[in-house]
Amino acid sequence: MSTPPPPRQLLQAMFHAAIEAAQPAHCVPPHLPAPPRGRLVVIGAGKASAAMARAVEDNWPGPLSGLVVTRYGYKVPCQRITIVEAAHPVPDAAGMDAAQRILALVGGLSADDTVLCLISGGGSALLALPLPGVTLEDKQALNRALLKSGASIGEMNCVRRHLSAVKGGRLAAACHPAKVVTLLISDVPGDRPGDIASGPTVGDASTCDDALAIVRRYGIALPERIRAVLESGRGESVKPGDARLANTTTQLIATPQMALEAAAQVARAAGVTPHILGDSIEGEARDVGKVMAGIALQVAQRGQPFAPPCVLLSGGETTVTVRGDGRGGRNVEFLLALGVALDGQAAIHALAGDTDGVDGLEEIAGAYLAPDTLQRAWAQGLRPKDSLDNNDGHGFFQALGDSIVTGPTLTNVNDFRAIFISDTASGSAPT
Template sequence: MENRNEAAFALLRRMFDAAVDVARSADGIRAVLPAPPKGRTLVIGAGKAGATMARAVETMWPGPLSGVVVVPDGYSDETGTIEIVEASHPVPDRRGLAASERILAAVEGLTADDMVLCLISGGGSSLLVAPAAAIGLDDKQRITSDLLRSGATIHEMNCVRKHLSRIKGGRLAVACQPARVVSFIVSDVAGDDLSTIASGPTAPDPSTSGEALAILERYDVAVDGAVRRWLQAAESETPKADHPAFHDVANHLVATPSLALLGAADVAEAAGYPAVVLGDVIESEAREAGRVLAGIACAVRAGTSSLPRRCVLLSGGETTVTVTGKGRGGRNREFILGLALGLAGADGIHALAADTDGKDGAGDIAGAIVGPDTLRRARELGLDPHLALKDNDAGPFFDALGDALHTGPTFTNVNDFRAIIVDPGLAS
């Protein structure tokens, strides 16, 4: 731990915590909470923020509620009448299938006097698993695993998921007819695309089955005869914007990556650093994004950019990792290791990258921190950052340094969070 600037790392952690706190706030739900209907109110949903949102709705709702919300393992919490069930993420399992069947059964027989409150957040794509009739759960599991390792973007992955499902891609809204549907949505995707968040269960889907098949072929994902025949059939097409089911659906964004970055910016400004929000839509291969932002940070430090030499660079988005090694991936770990290599020990630059859900890919690491001494300390411990990156194994690298960030489940998800402190006067 010699020569570490603990004040810089403490500020990075405060900014991350502020971003997460914004994403957990119930204010967004309170602002758009509808009046109770004449009939029943049913609560359903899926995602990493499901339990937090369910508790918020129970606290605010003036009448009786019932329902079921599915969350990843470790993301359940105490609720009253809304049942929280756990299932596997990111690869679906039979618990997710059972929970999805329960949700579909719960919305059967609703009337125009009833209301469905749908709680949607990141992770919902794998938790809402109800394969099309011609497709088995094993098909969904294999295709999901292959896509996760392929480098496909979240938009591409969810395009495929929607067209292999009975519940995603707007089909949940169709199943709820004729009840009114009000969705509270925590965004974890670049641009807050409603049709991509949790694969858009209550949003019209502009993508096509043909596009889904083309994505599978582009990434060399094996497609058996049943899957191919389904994607070539008219029945596989998702409901579009002109479908009558969407006439009485209200989709509300209650937390977004941009709001989370603004929360972190407030912390930076309070600490005396101008905050520069680079955007919440940065998407590319994680390690390459790290090297690009390293170049930006070095230019800022050298005074060769238009930005102040002393500032905090904030960004979000969802990079990708093409897994070719034997490691466990993790886009934030790969990003920040690529950043460290790009910085090459540049003094006065400290950074944090983490997933706001508290889990960066496989394992229990949320992300990691780096400083000017990261590569030197790695050499002293006999660690090879280039080898770790080549093997997609940045997690053990940062664990060995003591620089992995372990937060546990945060009960929300607004995608990746990245903060870089640039301060030429800040000693390492």
């Protein structure tokens, strides 16, 4: 068996393999539709949408036109498809204008035309067009409250679908009677199409009452205009079975599971056995960190349920209930909680990062954890538990030089977590 590379090098190689597996240049071309008798109009939204548009242009044999909206800094040059940049995770006027322009593009199409819709994570914020009676400022305030509440991505998107003029199947309805083909790069646990960018081309079975129940569950104060839309039922989404959705199809072209399998192959090539624990793990990031620490310690100290050397892989989308004023994101929150729970256990290394290159609000993908992380932190006067209490994962790992910075990856298949336990995992690091 070959000797594995240094742990940090191995984990970073696995992370990059996961990102590469979801690159639009690889996953878009095999799923392009047949040329229509009429026009092909390309629309889309998400952090990967510009790169997806470029892949369409590079592989489409005939004429096309369109517009997609992506996050600031994620623009990719295209010749025939207009690329617009907007804000994420809190929407801005640029995203609202882009949504209006997309609706104008698909209006008046015929049954001979095809709309190719390119959707990826981040589309909920980027494709922001409030229903009549709701302002952009109302949606911005609600988005901020949802992001801090600890609500799951599915819960957040349920609320968003019932306040949008384009989400919850409304965009597909606007394309009728044209054929609509949606290519999805999933960033949500379970790969539910209705939760990817809040499902602009997918029928939605949830209701305004469901959205109100979520708001009550997390104690979110609603602007009066939003409350009126939900309580009146004016925010009802397009339901499954609606005749306007009869000529629509959706195809998942990249998922968190595919990314984890690519990372697992890198581990195997290095002589390390990978174990994928799940691609849709949710919950409070710090709680997931504690649970994963317990599993890693059992592997290291007991050889159960897996024998080292091995790597524990997982994906999904955890949440953070913000109580402090630090600089954080769900991946570094997970990693810091993991480190505190491991308490310097020898021979356990970990990496956690967001595959889009942005963890929370920072242009930092995630971070790396080593057995000596806590020691080095204490030597600098940092208190790991205090940093965790303050939701300051980025501040903590940046001070140690252990942040992972990728820049815009131009894709997004959610969170990547890898815990490497070497075959020398015995005993604890000195404290």
